[in-house]
Amino acid sequence: MPDARRKAAALVSGGLDSMLAVRVIQDQGIRVEGLNFYTGFCVEGHTQAIRRQDQAKEKRNNALWVAEQLGIRLHIIDVVDAYKDVLLSPAHGYGANLNPCLDCKIFMVAKAREWIEAHDFDFLISGEVVGQRPMSQRKDTLPVVQAESGIGDLLLRPLSARRLPPTRPEREGWVDRERLHDFHGRSRKPQMALAAHYGIVDYAQPAGGCCFLTNEQYAVKLADLWRSRGERRYELDDIILLKIGRHIRPAPHYKVIVAREEGEGNFLHGYRKQYWSLRPLSHVGPYALIDGTPSPADVEWAAQIVARYSKGRDAPLVTVVAQDRDGAERELVVRPLAPAEIPAEWML
Amino acid sequence: MTRVVIDCRRLLCPMPVIRVQDRAAAMRPGDELEAVCTDPGALNDIPAWCRINGHAVVEVRSAGGEHVVVLRVAGG
Ligand code: SF4
Helix, strand or coil: CCCCCCEEEEECCCEHHHHHHHHHHHCCCCEEEEEEEECCCECCCHHHHHCHHHCCCCCCCHHHHHHHHHCCCEEEEECHHHHHHHHHCCCCCCCCCCCCHHHHHHHHHHHHHHHHHHHCCCEEECCCCECCCCCCCCCCCHHHHHHHHCCHHHEECCCCHHHCCCCHHHHCCCCCHHHCCCCECCCCHHHHHHHHHCCCCCCECCCCCCEHHHCHHHHHHHHHHHHHHCCCCCCHHHHHHCCCCEEEEEECCEEEEECCCHHHHHHHHCCCCCCEEEEECCCCCCCEEEEECCCHHHHHHHHHHHHHCCCCCCCCCEEEEEECCCCCEEEEEECCCCHHHCCHHHEC | CCEEEEEECCCCCCHHHHHHHHHHCCCCCCCEEEEEECCCCHHHHHHHHHHHHCCEEEEEEEECCEEEEEEECCCC
């Protein structure tokens, strides 16, 4: 009989695997609470919240939603600052883009270990499946996560447990190993079957990964940010802005961020005290920010770019209001650039 | 009863939830916490967080691009 006095914390991403892992352990009568780490790069919410065309759609935070379906408490932990070291110098390197998945996993498990120690929980579970992801979920990297995070054999992966050496919760009989699973590889069929078994029909299916660092276009913009600054550093605002608008870099010392629709424009407007901003006056057109240290000529050039995305793109001249960080405004009358005058390399 | 207002304007989800969670942890049962947000996602996320943690949502209102959620911290 499993030991119902034991308490487990679970890494809850909002995807199906962590949802199933929790269900399997709950099935053994064990109390589970969820932990969700917010790095700033999580796919959750952001762009949905910003883009107007999505505003009619119901928005939900998948981790919260999953916790509610499972009837567990969820603790969302802000690791934005601590995560910088992980991303900037991952000991195990990056995956296909700027995703430091193995270091990321080690970091999150280490944070979860601190949490279970502080809150008197017995062990940790995760929805990892052996062989499912190329970097962090290989049979040879799972033990690395255990060793380097310091969690040791208190980390149980209920979906793959029977393919892995017994952990302490199994050895001591806190959970019944026979009722855990032996999933492996990239096929999602066993997960879908288990979901059906539990009557779970609605779940998020993140494509590729849980964060923007696996996204090629995003990684290009992040690498550009570092290159242009001459150093690898970022603030939360920087990485959020990378998710919004068209990013156009005419020169290393500045780039223009042009809203693609009204919702993005409203959001960018909130940054007008931190950045130069531009908005067309004579014609309907997008709100834009200039990130960097533009000269007066650069501001004018940026205004020509913004004019190109306004309804006045075919007009001979467009008036654009430029505002500096102190709120001082000036009107610029500019010729909209032709699409051919914006080289492809400028578009990040 | 204490009532605390926190400014979550311009924060994107899940930051408003994190702010509410961390502030509520330091409050007493029956206290009220009002979060002023601009991300409409907070209208779903904060009440969802309240439901799973047993706190009561006592008011939700939106006006002028701002969304306000008021909750009462659960007893005991
Ligand atoms: S996809 Fe992102 S959040 Fe997920 S393990 Fe990799 S780096 Fe971490």
